[in-house]
Structures are given as structure tokens and as C-alpha cells.
Amino acid sequence: MASSSRSTQTAVFRSLNSKLLIGSGLLLLIAFVAIFGSWLSPYAYDQMSVLQRMKPPSSAHWFGTDELGRDVFSRTLTGAGMSIAIGFGATMLSLLVGVPLGLLSGYKRGGFDEFVMRCMDVLLSMPPIMLGLLFLAVSEPSAWKAILAVGCVYIPPTVRLTRSIALELANEEFIEAARARSESTWYILIKEILPNAWPTIAVEGSLRVTFAILLGAALSFLGMGAQPPSSEWGLMISQARPYIAQAPWIALAPGLAMCLTVIAINLFGDGLRAAIDPRSASRGH
DSSP: HHHHHHHHHHHHHHHHHHHHHHHHHHHHHHHEEEEEEHHHHHTTTTTOOOOGOOOHHHHHHOOBBBBTOOOOHHHHHHHHHHHHHHHHHHHHHHHHHHHHHHHHHHOOOOOHHHHHHHHHHHHHHHHHHHHHHHHTTSSOOOOOHHHHHHEEEEEEHHHHHHHHHHHHHTTSHHHHHHHTTTTHHHHIIIIIIIIHHHHHHHHHHHHHHHHHHHHHHHHHHSSSSSSSTTOOOOHHHHHHGTTTTTHHHHHHHHHHHHHHHHHHHHHHHHHHHHHHTHHHHHOOO
């Protein structure tokens, strides 16, 4: 019976490792396109041709053309860079702000912890899309402001996650030993707690990129993120709405690109979780 259970867990773990390999491969491909998309594109992303408006996919235009005669394939490739930049940039911002704040809040506790967590609760009470719009409503929309807005949206969940880890580790023996040596608070946080917290934070951060990309695309879709003539995927889908019936390929190409990116990140995150903590394979699958 025990050997059967172990073999089942081993099979699941191998499956999750394959997810890590597939996800990593897809992410490398997507990163290559994001970096070199403008060089790989057969046409300039903003090159218009009135005579080529809404042409279906062909050998000349693999994904067809849009309402202005622009090549959809070229725009999808070029837009990868901005879409990925919004997702990863926002995630990095949420980690840079949320992790130190969560560590300090969970370790110090008391009034500081209470104040920080009540502020986070207020922000978490609002839907992410509404909170993002609130951050963007005070100034002219742009791609870099969308990164700031999406990053701010995901600071509260990052703080809560990091705080819970810090609370769990704060009473461990190695932390007590560091206190007995009269180590400073920041030494304990950076040298003792963070190295033990980073695997969970890294996994959650990798999965958070997915939500950041989708939220960034949603803000662009609503006209509050990237602005024309940008080829950011959410903006492309927004601009394609009036032409869905006549030319569905205009929205289909960036939509599929976004789906592939989300799938790749989810595969990578699941595989990374299993590689860091093999017990998660038997708990969650």
C-alpha cells in the first residue's frame, strides 16, 4: 500500500517536473519574441495600407490585416514586449514594496502590524480592476502608469503572503538564536527569514505575473493603459471589437498570444512549486 502511494506521488512529481520544462521552454520562446519581436516582424507594426484593410490570413499576411491595413502578425509580435513588460514590471514592483513591508509587519507585530494590515484590508476590499482604474484616473493614461497601477494593486496580497511566512518563522529556534546574538531587525529579516521565505514568494510571484498581464490587458482594453498606435495585446483586442463579425482574426491573434503566455506561466509556476516543495504534488493534485 505504501509503495503504491509512493509510486503515485512519484508519477505526479514527474508530471509536474514536465510542466516546469514545458513552461520554461514556452517562456523562453515568448521572451525571445518579446525582445526581438520588432526585428522578427515582416512589416512595421504601424505600417498602414488602405488597399489592404481587413484582409483575411494569407501568405502575405499570416494573421490577416486590421481595419487600417496593418499586419496583425507583426503587431502581435511587437506587442509581446509591452504586454510582458506590464506583467513582469508590475509583479517586480509589488515584490519590491510588498516583501519588505510584509516581513517587517510579521516580525514586528504590534501597532505597526495592525496599521499595515488594516490599510491592506481596505485595498483588498476593492476589486482589482476598480483599484487599477482608481490609480489611473488621476492622470493621463500610459503604459508605464499601467505598470505602476497594476503593481500597486498586487502589493496587498504580497504583503499578506509575506507577513504570514514571517509570523510562522518568527518563533523558530534559529530566529531566537539571532536575537540572542543581538542581531539587528533588518539582519534577521534579510539574512534569516527571507532565505527561508523566498521559495514560496518566488512561486507566488511567478503566478502573479499571469494576473498582472491580464489586468494590464484589461486596463488597456478600457483605454486606461497603453495608447494607440501601440500594439499591446489588450489594446489590440479593444480596437478590434467593432470588427469582430467581419474580421475576427484581428482579435483572435492577440487573444491566442495572451492565452499561450498565461498557460506557459501557469505551467512554470506549478512545476516550480513541485520542484521547490515536492510535498505539494501529493497535497494539491
